[in-house]
Amino acid sequence: MRKIFLIALIIFGLGFYHSQAQNLDEIDEIAAGSKILVLNYHQIDNKNTSLSVTISDFDAQMKFLADSGCVTITPDELYAGLNGEIELPPKPVLITFDDGYIDNYTNAFPILKKYNLRATIFIIPAFTSVYPNYMTWEQLKEMEANGITIESHTLTHPKLEELPDDEIRNELLNSKNMLEEQMGHPIEFLAYPTGTYNLHIAGIAQDLGYKGAFTIKYGVVDKGSNFFALERVPIFHTQTTMKDFYERIAWRQSFEEFGWIKK
Numbered sequence: 001m002r003k004i005f006l007i008a009l010i011i012f013g014l015g016f017y018h019s020q021a022q023n024l025d026e027i028d029e030i031a032a033g034s035k036i037l038v039l040n041y042h043q044i045d046n047k048n049t050s051l052s053v054t055i056s057d058f059d060a061q062m063k064f065l066a067d068s069g070c071v072t073i074t075p076d077e078l079y080a081g082l083n084g085e086i087e088l089p090p091k092p093v094l095i096t097f098d099d100g101y102i103d104n105y106t107n108a109f110p111i112l113k114k115y116n117l118r119a120t121i122f123i124i125p126a127f128t129s130v131y132p133n134y135m136t137w138e139q140l141k142e143m144e145a146n147g148i149t150i151e152s153h154t155l156t157h158p159k160l161e162e163l164p165d166d167e168i169r170n171e172l173l174n175s176k177n178m179l180e181e182q183m184g185h186p187i188e189f190l191a192y193p194t195g196t197y198n199l200h201i202a203g204i205a206q207d208l209g210y211k212g213a214f215t216i217k218y219g220v221v222d223k224g225s226n227f228f229a230l231e232r233v234p235i236f237h238t239q240t241t242m243k244d245f246y247e248r249i250a251w252r253q254s255f256e257e258f259g260w261i262k263k
């Protein structure tokens, strides 16, 4: 019963995130894999900061996704699915992390492995193997061998919209080149630092060979999404384990609309 409730919650929650009730076509689309939830995490640790999700909360959230039958996908699969090159599985979820903090390796990685979930981490290569709070190249390689995909979060994490064009190009191209050299595969996806972007920055990213870029625009991705302004659902600090998580993925208004009781 509990499992059915959880499955219903994720399907209905996503389906009604626009708060448009009774849109059965949309629910079908989610079940068929044409609408994709992209989660955005930063730090998994027990510090009480806005970007931190506690280790036990993260474990419960990953267990929820696994128990709900969600299938974790990669950015490449998302891209191919939206382009109609492959058929995405039902309930596709893309789990992403920004910045490449060390706790992604020490705290999140063991939990992802435990539930057999894949994830993508957007890395700042100028910080990698440099600052102790960020992961090392060796750790990134170990993670990539175990279901984690590494992509770019620019070279030094600046506010791109404040930079002249040549510096924007350097940030996007040098991070791509450095990551490709270290990881040994094409780097074709970007997460904008601080989530901010504009059409001009998106155009530069496209010119440099990126296939898509992720924002922190709140929503689910579907065929109507702009590849260079992909929506995500930010999972920042969760106060009370699953309640905050449910509300973020389901939106509070749709949660209450269906009479679900918050615990």
Ligand SMILES: [Zn+2]
Pocket: 098, 099, 153, 157, 192, 193, 194
């Ligand atoms: Zn960031």
